[in-house]
Structures are given as structure tokens and as C-alpha cells.
Amino acid sequence: MTEVSSLTGRLLVATPALADPNFDRAVVLLLDHDGRGSLGVVLNHPTPVEVGSILEGWETLAGEPGVVFRGGPVSLDSALGVAVIPGSTGPLGWRRVHGAIGLVDLETPPELLVAALGSLRIFAGYAGWGPGQLENELADGAWYVVDSEPGDVSFPRPESLWRAVLRRQRSGLAMIATYPDDPSLN
Template sequence: MTEMELAGRLLVATPQLKGSTFDSAVILMLSHADDGALGVILNRPSDVAVTRLLPKWDTLASEPAVVFQGGPVGTDSALALVHIDGPGEPLGVRRVGGEVGILDLDTPTEVVEPAVIGLRVFAGYAGWAPDQLDDEVGEGSWYLVDAEPRDTFRTDAPDLWRTVLRRQHGDLALMASFPDDPTMN
């Protein structure tokens, strides 16, 4: 797989990852190259308000305006994604896929504000060593599906795992009804 194949797409945790760090995770892939892969978990909001950590970005923060737990790596750093309004790449933004881009948080807010219609902040990220993600996909730990722009900025983020699976075709859509505890089925 190449960066062009995964950047901007979603990794959806399979039931095989139940009980792990990535249990029911939906990850937006930001990069995938020979030196590894990087993404953020979209469906883990925290209780920490964006205004508490990054007050200058509060006015652009999408609801819920909280910091999301982006993954287990680098949890003491922040990464922001923006919903880009229009074509091109605004100054301070690198487009990841579709209408979503990574924001350089050192960019002045007044430069970014006219070009975006939403922002989501993540503490940490999910990372993989070279070939690690390819191996995990190959062994059935992840479903690889197309992302929709609204996936990154949903107000009902905790329900994203089921929402994304439900819109898939065939047997994959049935996974949306997979019980949280299969032993209770």
C-alpha cells in the first residue's frame, strides 16, 4: 500500500481488537509511507475543553468543543484537523483527503479562520512502524473504508464505529449490529 491509498481513509477496528487500546476505534489515516503510518482516533472525546488547552482556537472548534484522545502515542502533544471550506490548501493547512486537512497550530487564527468551517483537536495519535499496519490489515484487525468529510467532525463521535459500518455494503454493514459483549448474545 502507498500513502495515496490510505491517507484520508478510515481504519475501523474489527471485533478482533476487543479489549485492546483500539477497541471500537475509527481512525482517520493522515499518512502512510515506507517509514510507517500515522492516524488519529475520531471517536474518543475527552472531558477537556479546547478553550482550556488552546484558547485561541476555541471559536473554530466543532461541537463538542473538547480535545479528543487521538491515540496512545504522543499524548502530551496536540494535533488539529480542520474542515476546509473550498478548493486549495489554506496557509498553515496540509490537505489529508477530501475536505479535511492538518492544521499547523502556530498559524495565526485570523489567517485560517476564513478558510475553514470546523476544527477538531486531538491529544496524541496512533502510529505504526514500517509494514506494521499492512500486517495488521492483512491479519484482519482493521477494516479499511472510505471516509466522509463529516466523519471527522461529528457531534455523535462515540457512535461513529456503528455509523461507519452501517453505511458499508454487504456483510460489513452487518458488523454494525455486533454486540458489545458477544457472550450476552
């Protein structure tokens, strides 16, 4: 098997050409990427469902807009918590993924995490790829791979995250941020 360079902690930004409606203008944080496959959450697809309606006690810890995000098309009946915790060590119930970004064990009592959390988002479902599948999509030009920043997890205006991530790139990708939603109207 070929060695896979890990993209864990990086962002996948959907190209305008990506035709899958699950990933239209999506920004995906990769939580795991190795030779066995990849798993991530879409950071910019909020739902109208409030966090407190499905996870009592977590609503006060969730960042604005305080709703559950659609993490991807896989296992929509499961929940993942992604949090930013500053510092070198995190509390019980949190596992570092990359830098200050990590996964929250939603079985942990929320009060054990409240003092440490910088921000928290709850995701229903996730995006998943089997071995080699993401690499094929990358080779086909479906995604841009860029560095993540802790603020991406709790970006205050999720609908504009796609443009914001592209705009901060120091390359030709910054120009893609101006790509119209419907090029035929341009």
C-alpha cells in the same frame, strides 16, 4: 523494499476482535501512510478536557462537543488539529491530507483560518505504526479499511461513529454495525 499502496485519507475501523483497549471500537483517520510507516488519529475518543483549557483561541473554532479527542496512545502531550476546508485551495496554516480534509498548523493564529474552516477537531496524541506494522495488522484482520467522508472529522455523536461508518458500507460490513458491545450478553 516492497511498494506500499497508500491508505492516506482512508479510515481504519477496528474489528470487534481487536483486543487493544486503545482502539476499542475505534475509527482512525490515516493522515499519512507509506513505506516508512503510518500515522492517524482516532476520531471517536473524546476526552473531558475542553479545547480552550489547552489551546487558547482555538475553542471557538472547534466543532461540538468542543473537547480534545484522544488521537491515539503516542505522544499524548502533543496536539494535532484536523480540519475540513471546502474548496480547491486552503488558507495559510492548513495542509491538505485528502479531499477537503487536512492538518492545521496550531502555531498559526486562529483568526487566519476562521473564515475558511468548515470544521475543526483537536487531538492529543496520535496512532502510529512502523514500516509494515499496519500491513501486518490488516493481514491479521484487526482493521476494516473504508473510505472517509469529510463529516467523519466532526461527527456530532462521536460515540456512535463506529456504527455509523460501518452502517454506510455497501457490503457485509454494514451487518457488523449491529455487533453487540458484549457478545456474551446476546
